Amino acid sequence: xxxxxxxxxxxxxxxxxxxxxxxxxxxxxxxxxxxxxxxxxxxxxxxxxxxxxxxxxxxxxxxxxxxxxxxxxxxxxxxxxxxxxxxxxxxxxxxxxxxxxxxxxxxxxxxxxxxxxxxxxxxxxxxxxxxxxxxxxxxxxxxxxxxxxxxxxxxxxxxxxxxxxxxxxxxxxxxxxxxxxxxxxxxxxxxxxxxxxxxxxxxxxxxxxxxxxxxxxxxxxxxxxxxxxxxxxxxxxxxxxxxxxxxxxxxxxxxxxxxxxxxxxxxxxxxxxxxxxxxxxxxxxxxxxxxxxxxxxxxxxxxxxxxxxxxxxxxxxxxxxxxxxxxxxxxxxxxxxxxxxxxxxxxxxxxxxxxxxxxxxxxxxxxxxxxxxxxxxxxxxxxxxxxxxxxxxxxxxxxxxxxxxxxxxxxxxxxxxxxxxxxxxxxxxxxxxxxxxxxxxxxxxxxxxxxxxxxxxxxxxxxxxxxxxxxxxxxxxxxxxxxxxxxxxxxxxx
Amino acid sequence: xxxxxxxxxxxxxxxxxxxxxxxxxxxxxxxxxxxxxxxxxxxxxxxxxxxxxxxxxxxxxxxxxxxxxxxxxxxxxxxxxxxxxxxxxxxxxxxxxxxxxxxxxxxxxxxxxxxxxxxxxxxxxxxxxxxxxxxxxxxxxxxxxxxxxxxxxxxxxxxxxxxxxxxxxxxxxxxxxxxxxxxxxxxxxxxxxxxxxxxxxxxxxxxxxxxxxxxxxxxxxxxxxxxxxxxxxxxxxxxxxxxxxxxxxxxxxxxxxxxxxxxxxxxxxxxxxxxxxxxxxxxxxxxxxxxxxxxxxxxxxxxxxxxxxxxxxxxxxxxxxxxxxxxxxxxxxxxxxxxxxxxxxxxxxxxxxxxxxxxxxxxxxxxxxxxxxxxxxxxxxxxxxxxxxxxxxxxxxxxxxxxxxxxxxxxxxxxxxxxxxxxxxxxxxxxxxxxxxxxxxxxxxxxxxxxxxxxxxxxxxxxxxxxxxxxxxxxxxxxxxxxxxxxxxxxxxx
Numbered sequence: 001x002x003x004x005x006x007x008x009x010x011x012x013x014x015x016x017x018x019x020x021x022x023x024x025x026x027x028x029x030x031x032x033x034x035x036x037x038x039x040x041x042x043x044x045x046x047x048x049x050x051x052x053x054x055x056x057x058x059x060x061x062x063x064x065x066x067x068x069x070x071x072x073x074x075x076x077x078x079x080x081x082x083x084x085x086x087x088x089x090x091x092x093x094x095x096x097x098x099x100x101x102x103x104x105x106x107x108x109x110x111x112x113x114x115x116x117x118x119x120x121x122x123x124x125x126x127x128x129x130x131x132x133x134x135x136x137x138x139x140x141x142x143x144x145x146x147x148x149x150x151x152x153x154x155x156x157x158x159x160x161x162x163x164x165x166x167x168x169x170x171x172x173x174x175x176x177x178x179x180x181x182x183x184x185x186x187x188x189x190x191x192x193x194x195x196x197x198x199x200x201x202x203x204x205x206x207x208x209x210x211x212x213x214x215x216x217x218x219x220x221x222x223x224x225x226x227x228x229x230x231x232x233x234x235x236x237x238x239x240x241x242x243x244x245x246x247x248x249x250x251x252x253x254x255x256x257x258x259x260x261x262x263x264x265x266x267x268x269x270x271x272x273x274x275x276x277x278x279x280x281x282x283x284x285x286x287x288x289x290x291x292x293x294x295x296x297x298x299x300x301x302x303x304x305x306x307x308x309x310x311x312x313x314x315x316x317x318x319x320x321x322x323x324x325x326x327x328x329x330x331x332x333x334x335x336x337x338x339x340x341x342x343x344x345x346x347x348x349x350x351x352x353x354x355x356x357x358x359x360x361x362x363x364x365x366x367x368x369x370x371x372x373x374x375x376x377x378x379x380x381x382x383x384x385x386x387x388x389x390x391x392x393x394x395x396x397x398x399x400x401x402x403x404x405x406x407x408x409x410x411x412x413x414x415x416x417x418x419x420x421x422x423x424x425x426x427x428x429x430x431x432x433x434x435x436x437x438x439x440x441x442x443x444x445x446x447x448x449x450x451x452x453x454x455x456x457x458x459x460x461x462x463x464x465x466x467x468x469x470x471x472x473x474x475x476x477x478x479x480x481x482x483x484x485x486x487x488x489x490x491x492x493x494x
Numbered sequence: 495x496x497x498x499x500x501x502x503x504x505x506x507x508x509x510x511x512x513x514x515x516x517x518x519x520x521x522x523x524x525x526x527x528x529x530x531x532x533x534x535x536x537x538x539x540x541x542x543x544x545x546x547x548x549x550x551x552x553x554x555x556x557x558x559x560x561x562x563x564x565x566x567x568x569x570x571x572x573x574x575x576x577x578x579x580x581x582x583x584x585x586x587x588x589x590x591x592x593x594x595x596x597x598x599x600x601x602x603x604x605x606x607x608x609x610x611x612x613x614x615x616x617x618x619x620x621x622x623x624x625x626x627x628x629x630x631x632x633x634x635x636x637x638x639x640x641x642x643x644x645x646x647x648x649x650x651x652x653x654x655x656x657x658x659x660x661x662x663x664x665x666x667x668x669x670x671x672x673x674x675x676x677x678x679x680x681x682x683x684x685x686x687x688x689x690x691x692x693x694x695x696x697x698x699x700x701x702x703x704x705x706x707x708x709x710x711x712x713x714x715x716x717x718x719x720x721x722x723x724x725x726x727x728x729x730x731x732x733x734x735x736x737x738x739x740x741x742x743x744x745x746x747x748x749x750x751x752x753x754x755x756x757x758x759x760x761x762x763x764x765x766x767x768x769x770x771x772x773x774x775x776x777x778x779x780x781x782x783x784x785x786x787x788x789x790x791x792x793x794x795x796x797x798x799x800x801x802x803x804x805x806x807x808x809x810x811x812x813x814x815x816x817x818x819x820x821x822x823x824x825x826x827x828x829x830x831x832x833x834x835x836x837x838x839x840x841x842x843x844x845x846x847x848x849x850x851x852x853x854x855x856x857x858x859x860x861x862x863x864x865x866x867x868x869x870x871x872x873x874x875x876x877x878x879x880x881x882x883x884x885x886x887x888x889x890x891x892x893x894x895x896x897x898x899x900x901x902x903x904x905x906x907x908x909x910x911x912x913x914x915x916x917x918x919x920x921x922x923x924x925x926x927x928x929x930x931x932x933x934x935x936x937x938x939x940x941x942x943x944x945x946x947x948x949x950x951x952x953x954x955x956x957x958x959x960x961x962x963x964x965x966x967x968x969x970x971x972x973x974x975x976x977x978x979x980x981x982x983x984x985x986x987x988x
Contacts, residue, residue, distance in 0.1 A: 033752070097753045100626060125752050128619035132594060132626030258527065258619050259591045 003082055004063040014251055015120040016073070017051040018084065019065030025054045028086050033123065035087040038066070040074045048073040049087060049121045069120075092116040096126060099133030107146035114150040117248040127255045131266065139265025141307075144272075145314030147265065151273035156223045156244040158196055158230060158279040167195045167368050168280035170271060172287050172304070173205065174294030176436050177331040177454070180286070181209045182237060182343040182397070183361035187387045188368055189234035190396035195368075196230040196278050198240030206439035206451060207336045210239035215340040215448055218405035233399055246273045268311045275317070282318045282372050284364060288326025292433045298323065320371050324360070328430040328458045331357035335444035335451015337410050338472065347394040356457070358388070413442075413449040413472035417479055419487055420465045427460050427468075429492035438486050442473035450474060462493065497576055498557040508745055509614040510567070511545040512578065513559030519548045522580050527617065529581040532560070534568045542567040543581060543615045563614075586610040590620060593627030601640035608644040611742040621749045625760065633759020635801075638766075639808030641759065645767035649741040650717050652690055652724060652773040659866050661689045662774035663858060664765060666781050666798070667699065668788030670930050671825040671948070674780070675703045676731060676837040676891070677855035681881045682862055683728035684890035689862075690724040690772050692734030700933035700945060701830045704733040709834040709942055712899035719898075727893055740767045762805045769811070776812045776866050778858060782820025786927045792817065814865050818854070822924040822952045825851035829938035829945015831904050832966065841888040850951070852882070907936075907943040907966035911973055913981055914959045921954050921962075923986035932980050936967040944968060956987065 003024065018036055020028075030036065032054045039047035050070055064084065066074075074082060095109040113130060116122045122130075139147065160166055169184055181197060188195045199209035199219075210219045220242040221229070229236040241250070249270050256266065275283050285308050288294075289301040305321040312319035331342040331354040345353035346361065365387075366380025375383045387393040435452065443450030453470040456462055468491060471478065497518065512530055514522075524530065526548045533541035544564060558578065560568075568576060589603040607624060610616045616624075633641065654660055663678055675691060682689040693703035693713075704713050714736040715723070723730040735744070743764050750760065769777050779802050782788075783795040799815040806813035825836040825848040839847035840855065859881075860874025869877045881887040929946065937944030947964040950956055962985060965972065 033748070093753060097755075100629065100753065100755075102630075123618065123752075125618035125622035125749050128622035129626055129753050132623055132630070135594065136626070136630040254526070255619050258617075259587060259594065259623050261591075261594075 003084055004060065004080060014254070015051060015123050016048050016070040017053050017067065018070070019053045019055050020084075021055050021063070024062065024064070024084075025052065028084070030054065030086055035089070035121075036084050037087045038070070038074055039083040039085075040076055041081060041083045043076045046074045046076050049090070049119070051123055090116060090121055092122060093126065096130045096133060099137060100129055101133075102137040104140060105143055105146065107149055110143075110147045110150035111153060114147075114154040114248040117251050118154045124255060127251060128258070131252060131255050131261060131263070134266050135261050135263040138263065139269070141265075141268075141310040141314050144265040144268045144311050147269040148272045148276055148311070148315060151246050151249045151269060152277035155247040155249075155277060156226075157277045158227065160194065160279045164279075165193065165281055165372050166279045167193055167282045167284070167372060168197065168275045168278055169195075169284045169286070169364060169368065170275065172271075172285070172294060174432070175288045175290075175326040175330055176206060176334040176432055176439065176452075177329045177339060177342070177357070178288065178326075178360075179209060179212055179331060179339045179343055179357065180361040180364050182213060182340075183346050183357070183393070184365045184368070185235050185237055186347060186393040186397035186400065187361070187365040187384050189400070190387050190392040191369070191374060191383070193234060193368075193372065193374060194230060194279075195235040196226065197235060197237050198243070198245055198274060198278060199237060200240055202445045204436075206334050206436050206444035207339055208445070209237065210241075211336045211445040211448070212339040212343070213237045214239070215336045215407065215410060216344075217401040217407055221404060229400070229403055233396070233403055236400060236404060238404070240274055245277050246270070249273055264307065268307060271308075272311055272315060272317075276315060280317060282368065283312065283320075284368050284371065285319065285321040286324055286364060287321060288324045290325060290327035290432070291429075292431050293326035295326070318371060320367055322364075322367060326432070329432055329435055329454045330354075330360060332453050332455070333451060334435065334439045334454065335442070335472065336448035337413075338449075338451045338453060340409070343397075347388065347397050349388050349391065349394070362388070410449040413447070413451075414474045415472070415476060415478065417471040417473070418467045419469040419471065421462045421468050421493060422464065422488070423493055424464050425462065425493040427456055427458055427462065427491060428494040430458060431490045431492075434486050434490040438471065438483060438490060441483055441486075442471050442478060443475065447474050456491075497578055498554065498574060508748070509545060509617050510542050510564040511547050511561065512564070513547045513549050514578075515549050515555075515557070518556065518558070518578075519546065522578070524548065524580055529583070529615075530578050531581045532564070532568055533577040533579075534570055535575060535577045537570045540568045540570050543584070543613070545617055584610060584615055586616060587620065590624045590627060593631060594623055595627075596631045598634060599637055599640065601643055604637075604641040604644035605647065608641075608648040608742040611745050612648045618749060621745060622752070625746060625749050625755060625757070628760050629755050629757040632757065633763070635759075635762075635804040635808050638759040638762045638805050641763040642766045642770055642805065642809060645740050645743045645763060646771035649743075649771060650720075650738040651771045652721065654688065654773045658773075659687065659775055660773045661687055661776045661778070661862050661866060662691065662769045662772055663689075663778045663780070663862065664769065666765075666779070666788055668926070669782045669784075669820045669824055670700060670828040670926055670933065670946075671823045671833060671836070671851070672782065672820075672854075673703060673706055673825060673833045673837055673851065674855040674858050676707060676834075677840050677851070677887070678859045678862070679729050679731055680841060680887040680891035680894065681855070681859040681878050683894070684881050684886040685863070685868060685877070687728060687862075687866065687868060688724060688773075689729040690720065691729060691731050692737070692739055692768060692772060693731060694734055696939045698930075700828050700930050700938035701833055702939070703731065704735075705830045705939040705942070706833040706837070707731045708733070709830045709901065709904060710838075711895040711901055715898060723894070723897055727890070727897055730894060730898060732898070734768055739771050740764070743767055758801065762801060765802075766805055766809060766811075770809060774811060776862065777806065777814075778862050778865065779813065779815045780818055780858060781815060782818045784819060784821035784926070785923070786925050787820035789820070812865060814861055816858075816861060820926070823926055823929055823948050824848075824854060826947050826949070827945060828929065828933045828948065829936070829966065830942040831907075832943075832945045832947055834903070841882065841891050843882050843885065843888070856882070904943045907941070907945075908968045909966070909970060909972065911965040911967070912961045913963040913965065915956045915962050915987060916958065916982070917987055918958045919956060919987040921950050921952055921956060921985060922988040924952060925984045925986075928980050928984040932965065932977060932984060935977055935980075936965050936972060937969065941968050950985075 201210045202208040219239040301323045362384045365384035369375035369380035695704045696702040713733040795817045859878035863869035863874035
């Protein structure tokens with residue numbers, strides 16, 4: 001039937017719906033959450049599948065409410081009338097049911113599901129059934145690979161000529177200050193190798209790579225810009241959330257978070273889809289483990305390593321997984337501004353650059369160079385080191401900053417709180433979780449110049465009253481009893 | 495923080511939410527679908543938990559959008575400012591996760607979940623996770639009983655004094671014309687026994703008991719009215735959906751329908767919760783089976799019988815499950831008006847009353863009388879029969895009609911189509927699914943005087959050109975090629 005539109009002053013969130021009055025619903029035989037096709041009758045190609053929300057209150061006669069997102073899909077010219085008709089179920093629903101029933105899905109079925117997610121044709125309940133199916137009836141590696149491709153295909157993808165080598169790196173996270181990406185990318189790119197890098201913002205940490213990079217340059221870049229950057233400069237360091245990369249995965253993550261579900265196959269597909277969409281042929285994965293890290297034992301790290309290797313095999317992507325120690329912070333700074341300063345010092349080969357950050361970055365860059373055959377075995381590290389010493393990586397980084405859009409470095413935070421050792425001794429343990437917590441209380445990552453400078457390292461001998469941290473914050477009187485206790489518990493002196 | 499309200503011209507559907515602008519969301523640290531407490535600051539008892547919908551578009555400064563349903567919960571006086579604050583997760587989420595992980599839940603956990611469903615504290619994704627958990631990790635009978643009580647407790651419940659006998663009957667459906675409820679209730683109630691009966695409207699059949707009763711009387715009755723009816727007249731025949739009976743079950747059914755999931759425990763709880771909420775101490779269940787019925791074999795009917803018996807045991811409710819043949823339509827009419835006429839003829843003990851409907855109803859009523867000890871073994875049938883013969887059941891039915899609100903009987907449908915036998919022979923098979931389909935095409939249940947009069951029965955010998963059906967419909971020229979084929983396939987003459 002033909003109806004008048006009535007624009008609702010809200011977005012529809014993740015799927016398309018129409019608010020339909022009781023009368024129209026009765027006429028079309030619609031129940032709440034039935035699917036309806038909305039079409040611009042003058043431009044029949046302008047149409048979209050929507051869910052029906054039945055309005056119990058008053059709506060103007062023969063009018064429907066259209067949220068902005070949905071309206072964008074059908075509007076053209078000054079059309080005031082739209083056509084709606086009831087639609088049956090979609091194929092994806094059958095596939096989701098099959099997964100919940102324990103059947104194995106194939107790639108085309110994941111493709112259909114991801115396309116419907118991106119098109120807004122699946123509502124939250126249907127997505128939850130899909131996640132529940134993947135949770136209770138684990139995805140095989142073949143299935144995870146199928147889902148990976150489907151997530152990548154139904155979003156923004158970087159295209160390269162055949163046989164083009166494209167590198168990528170990924171750290172599973174959890175270690176404060178671990179900003180190797182911002183050093184590895186310019187090293188590799190400065191050697192003429194493609195290494196486009198999309199990173200995430202902080203979810204629960206004091207800073208994500210995107211947050212730190214954002215101190216120096218724009219990271220919220222459009223697809224076309226990213227394509228040009230990789231063409232011209234071999235890479236970029238951008239925020240992955242801004243360019244529709246793995247859009248269906250964002251929806252799956254949103255639903256997973258409701259119950260805190262981390263089904264193995266979905267987690268693997270989530271990580272690998274971003275690499276796959278970035279065109280990666282060679283991927284280096286860093287798994288730090290430690291008592292307070294995300295992965296708490298070597299055994300668990302090795303299990304995870306094996307899983308990454310298996311899915312990469314299914315995806316026909318070369319992978320190297322390294323397991324590193326995640327028992328202390330890396331670099332000197334924690335928090336966007338302080339981390340950015342560390343990165344600049346390392347790239348600029350400055351004398352007081354944090355050695356641990358430099359060494360880890362060179363190791364990772366060397367591994368990539370060896371993996372893609374740009375360096376012989378055990379020679380990657382020294383090739384990478386040369387790019388730091390001859391400042392080529394630094395120049396590449398400056399090039400990227402300029403090209404992405406340079407930002408003026410923030411001032412230091414208003415307040416500095418020096419934390420001193422409470423006794424003589426040796427640093428026996430870093431509780432990196434608590435250190436993250438303190439940096440977040442100080443204001444990171446929202447207040448980008450807040451954070452912590454860590455001045456000591458594991459096993460170091462220290463004297464009473466020696467400064468071990470400097471907390472940067474814009475908040476006065478930060479050091480209340482609670483945070484003082486966190487500080488005391490964050491480092492074990494024996 | 496304090497915010498201005500902005501009423502959205504829509505209902506929120508099944509849960510409460512607020513539309514919150516980006517700025518407020520940032521200030522409160524809210525992500526989409528986080529939980530928020532909305533409070534009327536002058537009347538702090540007026541508060542409700544809501545989901546945050548983050549608005550990407552424009553909202554007036556410090557304003558939130560409140561759907562009508564949510565606004566009703568907090569409004570009082572002329573308050574323009576409301577208080578919102580971020581809230582953590584609710585306990586139910588943990589229980590849902592436990593169920594999805596395969597743990598057994600106990601009654602208090604189901605109580606918490608059902609309360610949160612009714613309060614609008616769980617969104618569709620969370621409900622879907624719960625349904626998926628119950629689907630993949632089947633509910634035990636103990637769990638199903640816990641859920642039954644929780645559904646019943648978190649909705650409208652009829653209250654009776656202790657040891658009061660309250661009867662109920664239920665048919666799992668699927669046989670057109672099977673309107674025994676409308677005969678059994680007046681028989682039992684006329685004997686001074688409490689038998690409140692909530693029925694459903696048609697979902698996929700040509701008529702539900704509520705649709706048929708609605709031809710004669712109001713069925714959409716308020717809770718207080720129902721309480722008075724059972725007190726004064728021992729019973730009623732009302733629509734279950736109008737009185738908040740098993741409100742959380744309605745939500746679970748809505749979510750189950752998305753994937754067509756019928757997890758055993760949820761289905762049992764769904765049926766039993768309505769009996770439990772109606773105060774039933776004794777329940778008679780009728781399971782018709784047949785090639786074209788819902789339950790297709792005797793074996794499956796026996797399996798289902800055992801399940802009902804097990805859950806009733808857990809609930810401490812007396813149950814009798816009878817398995818009946820569902821291989822032909824019952825009574826003469828199919829469709830609300832025609833069925834109502836059958837019921838009136840049976841109750842009024844008229845000569846041309848359909849015998850099969852009378853006999854089945856007497857059997858069911860007799861079983862109830864024996865179960866509750868009002869009749870000795872094998873004497874229930876004759877006691878029930880007496881109530882028909884002495885017109886006491888008819889008078890009780892008229893009493894109920896008057897008390898619920900009498901309706902004027904509809905005129906006959908505009909068109910009658912006589913369907914004649916296409917050859918001499920014997921009726922070998924009724925395809926009751928196809929007969930339902932034909933009645934629905936004729937207009938049932940929406941057009942209440944549409945339907946079918948079936949003039950023959952199984953094994954009956956018939957002559958060519960003898961009328962076997964009369965289709966009643968308000969549509970002219972109903973008999974197109976397609977419906978003619980359905981008719982031919984609906985009855986097997988051999």
